[in-house]
Amino acid sequence: MSKQERHNLIRQLVAGESIASQDELRRRLARRGCGVTQATLSRDVHELRLYKGPNGYAAPNGNGHMEEEEEQPTVGEVLSSFGLAVRQAQNQLVLRTTGGAAQPVALAIDHEQWSDIVGTLAGDDTVLIICPDHRRASSMREKLERMIG
Amino acid sequence: MSKQERHNLIRQLVAGESIASQDELRRRLARRGCGVTQATLSRDVHELRLYKGPNGYAAPNGNGHMEEEEEQPTVGEVLSSFGLAVRQAQNQLVLRTTGGAAQPVALAIDHEQWSDIVGTLAGDDTVLIICPDHRRASSMREKLERMIG
DNA sequence: AGCAATGATGTATAAATATGCAAGGCGGTT
DNA sequence: AACCGCCTTGCATATTTATACATCATTGCT
Known part of the structure; x- marks a missing residue:
């Protein structure tokens, strides 16, 4: 898998699920057939300009995990x-x-x-x-x- | 200085300047008469739900350092x-x-x-x-x- | 006054992330 | 074919962040 493909996959993973650490990201990627080390992911995270906050990793412009709403009002x-x-x-x-x-x-x-x-x-x-x-x-x-x- | 006062000061610092690490934040706070350790700041960062990204620490909802767009993305x-x-x-x-x-x-x-x-x-x-x-x-x-x- | 519970904080260290260095692959040029 | 430059990646480790444990202060209750 190319770097570009991996980056696209990372964006999808980060947008869809809560990812608390680079090691967790590494394991999710491995499950999708993309095996890299934490060092590479650290570089990827920086290159994709991802943020890490209380809910884990998020893309720029708030494309991340908003506070889980306990209950959505009707x-x-x-x-x-x-x-x-x-x-x-x-x-x-x-x-x-x-x-x-x-x-x-x-x-x-x-x-x-x-x-x-x-x-x-x-x-x-x-x-x-x-x-x-x-x-x-x-x-x-x-x-x-x-x-x- | 109380915890609440420190939190307010942290929010101000984070909103106004680029802060790349908790140690840098610790030094900025010390300059303002607020001496705490990195461990306390780690808890503060979590409690204030600050994000860390390529440009350092930022408050939730993008109240931080946005990327200066050199080029409009397509x-x-x-x-x-x-x-x-x-x-x-x-x-x-x-x-x-x-x-x-x-x-x-x-x-x-x-x-x-x-x-x-x-x-x-x-x-x-x-x-x-x-x-x-x-x-x-x-x-x-x-x-x-x-x-x- | 004494005691228990809670919150805040520091220390030391575990865990997580960033990076220097080296190796390999690829593409372009000679 | 050989060489060079660049990019990517892993390894090992430096740096940064999170946390277990302990301590202290404060508050509330008896």
Whole structure:
């Protein structure tokens, strides 16, 4: 396996799982058919500009292991607390929240992985919700409105 | 000096200057009248959830020394590292990235100034890409999927 | 006052990471 | 074919970080 392939594999491993030491990384790589020593991995870690923190190794720009959330609040919970209103434009929904609450609301929605939602984008007090089409946006709007109360 | 005061001082030092080792941090603290051993600092670093990377110690959520980008990474580069999936809804593409990587991905895409992209919007782990129409969104989705790999 | 529990810290050392040195492979040039 | 330069990697070890153990101070309870 070439160095480049190994680097790609390291990035994947680091993004997907918690890796607490270079030795652990070495063992994970060995399981994937890539046998190198800790010295090489030390150089790789430096060259890939990985960070090591309380949760192990992470890529630059926070692509690492966020604090494990003991419990993700549900959409219903966050909307009853922070949701203000939903408006629809074709396949898009604009969800207003209280100030600063858009991120947790978007996270909660993402967590549900509803098939009627293609993706969400959060500002400060606004979440943009993209649906596949107008019809499903309508039904999602009704659903969210019920949750807001 | 109390532990709490020391922690505040550490946060300030780490935010303001490049600190490459716990011994260097110990010496900077000593200069500020705070004498502790490396062992205590090791515990402090863990308790403050500081990261150590190629540029030394940094606070969580990137409150540290970011890499000065000599060269803007290409869309291919950032997507191979941080891209997860692309989904299409009409003329819109929702690009999922690893946590916190949406901004640099959107920047790299903007930098290309592709005519098939009207604009982008970045959240935390989601980039919304607006295309002129459904057809060009489709071809852009295929292009981005190839880049993700 | 006495005692127990807890938190903070230092010492010494275990564990983890970085690096000097050497060797081998590869590609390009003569 | 031979040589050179560069890159990659392993080995051994230097350096850095984490932690077991012990000590001390503080607080709360009886």
